[in-house]
Amino acid sequence: MTFSYPLFEIPFVGIYLIILAFMFGAVFASFITCAAWRVVRNEDWIRGHSHCDTCGHELSTADLFPVISYIALKGKCRYCGSKVPPRDLIFEILLGLLFAGTLALHGSVDAVVVAVLALEMLLLGLSLADWDSGVIPDGFLVAILVVWIITAGFRNDIQQFAIEGIISSACLGVLMALATAIIGKINKGSKVSYGPVKLAMCLMLFLGFKGSVMAVSISLVTGIVFALVCKSKKRALSLAPAISIGVILAFIVKDALPFFIR
Numbered sequence: 317m318t319f320s321y322p323l324f325e326i327p328f329v330g331i332y333l334i335i336l337a338f339m340f341g342a343v344f345a346s347f348i349t350c351a352a353w354r355v356v357r358n359e360d361w362i363r364g365h366s367h368c369d370t371c372g373h374e375l376s377t378a379d380l381f382p383v384i385s386y387i388a389l390k391g392k393c394r395y396c397g398s399k400v401p402p403r404d405l406i407f408e409i410l411l412g413l414l415f416a417g418t419l420a421l422h423g424s425v426d427a428v429v430v431a432v433l434a435l436e437m438l439l440l441g442l443s444l445a446d447w448d449s450g451v452i453p454d455g456f457l458v459a460i461l462v463v464w465i466i467t468a469g470f471r472n473d474i475q476q477f478a479i480e481g482i483i484s485s486a487c488l489g490v491l492m493a494l495a496t497a498i499i500g501k502i503n504k505g506s507k508v509s510y511g512p513v514k515l516a517m518c519l520m521l522f523l524g525f526k527g528s529v530m531a532v533s534i535s536l537v538t539g540i541v542f543a544l545v546c547k548s549k550k551r552a553l554s555l556a557p558a559i560s561i562g563v564i565l566a567f568i569v570k571d572a573l574p575f576f577i578r
C-alpha cells in the first residue's frame with residue numbers, strides 16, 4: 317500500500333501544510349524535550365506532570381503552549397517569576413523550522429517524509445538525553461525501529477529499501493563496533509559505550525547506499541566538531557548529536573540535490 321500527495325498540487329494547501337508542519341514541529345519538540353528530561357532523571361515520562369524547576373509549582377495547560385507560552389510569559393515562571401532558560405524555546409522553533417523545511421524540500425506527503433519527521437523528533441530527544449547524561453536511552457532506539465517497520469510498509473520500493481538498509485546497517489555496525497572495541501583496548505580503564513554503534517545501525521536502515529555514505533561522511537565532520545566542543549568544555553564526548561545532525565543533513569541533501577539541479 318502506498319500513499320503520496322503532491323504538496324503543491326493546490327498551492328494554498330501546500331502553504332497551509334507547511335505552516336501546519338511548523339506547528340507540529342514545535343508541539344513535538346515540546347513533548348520530546350520534556351520526555352528526554354524525564355528519562356534522564358528516571359521520572360515517569362508519560363504520566364508525570366511538568367513543573368517549574370525553581371519553585372516546583374505544577375504547570376497548567378496555559379503554561380505549556382509551545383513558543384506562545386514562553387513569549388506571553390516573557391520567559392518567566394508565572395508562579396515565582398524566575399527566569400526560564402530559552403533552551404526549550406530554541407528547540408521548539410528549531411524543530412518547527414526543520415519540519416516545515418523538510419516537507420517543503422521533499423515536495424509531497426508520503427511515508428518517506430513521515431519517517432524523516434518522526435526521526436527528526438526522536439533524534440532531538442535522544443541527542444538531548446545523551447548530551448545531559450552521556451547515555452543514549454534504548455527506548456528512543458526502539459521507537460526508531462518502530463518508525464522503520466511501520467513506514468516501510470507504506471513505501472513502493474519496500475524491497476530495495478529494506479535490503480539496502482539492512483546491508484548498510486550491518487556493514488557500518490561491524491566497522492563501528494570494531495573501532496569502539498579497539499578504542500576501548502587503547503584507553504584501558506575508561507568506560508566504552510556501544511550506544512553510538514546501536515544508534516548508527518538503527519539510522520542506516522532508513523538510508524540507501526548513497527545516503528549512508530553521505531550520512532557517514534557528514535557525521536565524521538560533525539563528530540570532529542563535537543569532539544572539539546566537548547574538549548573545550550572539558551566534558552565527556554557525546555556522539556549522538558553529531559550522528560543525528562549528520563543523518564538529518566544527509567536527508568536534506570538527498571532531497572535538496574534534485575531540487576537544486578532541477
Ligand SMILES: [Zn+2]
Pocket residue numbers: 368369370371372373393394395396397398
Ligand atoms: Zn516557578
